[in-house]
Amino acid sequence: MKASLIREMTREELEQKYRELREEHFNLRFQAASGQMEKPHLVRAVRRDIARVLTVIRERRSAEESTE
Numbered sequence: 001m002k003a004s005l006i007r008e009m010t011r012e013e014l015e016q017k018y019r020e021l022r023e024e025h026f027n028l029r030f031q032a033a034s035g036q037m038e039k040p041h042l043v044r045a046v047r048r049d050i051a052r053v054l055t056v057i058r059e060r061r062s063a064e065e066s067t068e
Contacts, residue, residue: 001049001052003052003055003056006052006053007056009056011057011060014053014056014057015057017053018050018053018054018057021046021049021050022050024046025043025046025047025050028042028043028046029043
């Protein structure tokens, strides 16, 4: 997922996407632990998407706090 797409999301959409990515990350880790993982590169991609979403959330919080 590209950062530009993430930046266009609303706060609620970002929070929902974060929850979805965390669930997907959990499922991928579970597959890896049980030896059923078909695409191991997805773990890294999902971790990076989580980081991107959290970065945008933190940037917005920081911007809100600095305007107050």
